[in-house]
Amino acid sequence: MDEIKIFTEQLSVIPKVPGVYLMRDSTGKIVYIGKAKNLASRIRSYFVRNEDYRLVSIMFHDIKAIEYIVCGSEKEALILEQKLIKKLQPKYNIIWKDDKSYLMIEIDLNDPFPRLNFVRYKEYLQKIVDKKNKLYFGPYPSSRQIKSVVRWITKFFKIRQCKYNSELFFKPELKDKFSTCIYYQTKQCIAPCVKPDEVAYEYKQLIKNIILFLQGRNKKLVEELQHQMKEYSGKQEYEKAMTLRDTIKYISNIFSKCIIKKINEEDVVEITIAKIDLLKKIQQKFCLRSLPTIIEAVDISTFQGVGSCGSVVRFVNGEPDKNNYRRYKIKQTQEYKVDDYKMLQEVVERRYRRLINEKKPLPNLLIVDGGKGQLTTALKVIEEYKLDDKIDLISIAKNEDEVYTVGREEPIKLTTDLEDNLLRYIRDEAHRFAIKYNKLLLRKKLKI
Secondary structure, three states: HHHHHHHHOOOHOOOHHHOEEEEEEEOOOOEEEEEOHHHHHHHHEEEOOOOOHHHHHHHHOOOOEEEEEEOOOOHHHHHHHHHHHHHHHHHHHHHHHOOOOOEEEEEOHHHHOOOOEEHHHHHHHOOOOOOOOOOEEEOOHHHHHHHHHHHHHHHOOOOOOOOOOOOHOOOHHHHOOOOOOOHHHHOOOOOOOHHHHHHHHHHHHHHHHHHHHOOHHHHHHHHHHHHHHHHHHHHHHHHHHHHHHHHHHHHHHHHOOOOOOOOOOOOHHHHHHHHHHHHHHHHHHHHHOOOOOOEEEEEEEOOOEEEEEEEEEEOOEEOOOOOHEEEEEEOOOOOOOOOOHHHHHHHHHHHHHHHHHHHOOOEEEEEOOOOOOHHHHHHHHHHHHOOOOOOOEEEEEEEEEEEEEEOOOOOEEOOOOOOHHHHHHHHHHHHHHHHHHHHHHHHHHHOO
16 A cells, blocks of 8 residues: 555654545545544544544545645534534545434423423534424534533422423323422422423423533523512512522623533635635645645844844634744844844754654645745754754745745746735734834833
């Protein structure tokens, strides 16, 4: 399997972060999509003889490229994976899909006394469930955790656990069929089965509060509970009012630790596919070894040798990752002495020495501002730290808008295409960030 040997040479450039990976066939069509908590580890697992080897051995005659998208969390990767699979319907996801699917919580709004049910996420995607008359929350990656939380919600809010058809609770002829159970006797249920008319309003309020809880709307929930508490106090139902008072106190204490959180994300599928295609064009145009999902750019700024500094900006999937912007006050170069190459060398050294020491994700592509000289300077540092097989490197000459690449004598002229404009934007963002810091250092120097 020569293809596997080719792919293994690229494994070292994959970041150890959550994300989604996509496998393309010789026509460029995506035929398999997966998610990973650790992209590097997961993709590497396809090249060893484990439980996935049966899939790889059959698929790899058809696989010509593996691409990946970096995500902010495993939950984000899960949502993106499911959306992409639903949108693209990759061939091998359909062939090898198993019975495992993440759980969602279902609340039937037509039920007079709803209970919390579970459904599989793939049923939700396949429109097997009734989305018009039922509410759904999730999906949740850990079935064990969410089952535990649902048990807690059911007991805490005292809703029913039984699976009876609750419409039967209102039929007088069936009154003898239902009797209070252990849950009512231990104050874990308000028993709508034996007193449906009496508790109907209260039960409706409990479900309303559960929905607020599952939506993560803690402020709204507390406000609603306080309103209900005043209602019960006004009716002199002090026991119920005291129960709500204790509930408010408990909710306020535990809400920050609640593991359930509804994610109201925008539909990212179309945007994500467009970004992949854009990054793919950059990879192809400049002969990069991997898809540049993480791009960093370095720029140097100085004013006649005063306030010399450098900046590093990071873009993930074509978007600024401002939490990973960094600025550097130049240490080695003497004041009033301008040496662009030494300053660039210092910034690149400090940046990647730190990333290596802290074992943080490296970029796939590094952009330096300047021409061939700056490219050579940065390359020496990259090689010194043995990163030349992990990080692709280009430089962009500002005036000519030309890109210099490693191993190519002639520069590549930037056009007005979207992929080239993205590179310009990243370069200009590094320049802006460096100038901003330079001005700050100048003001401090001049004390203005």
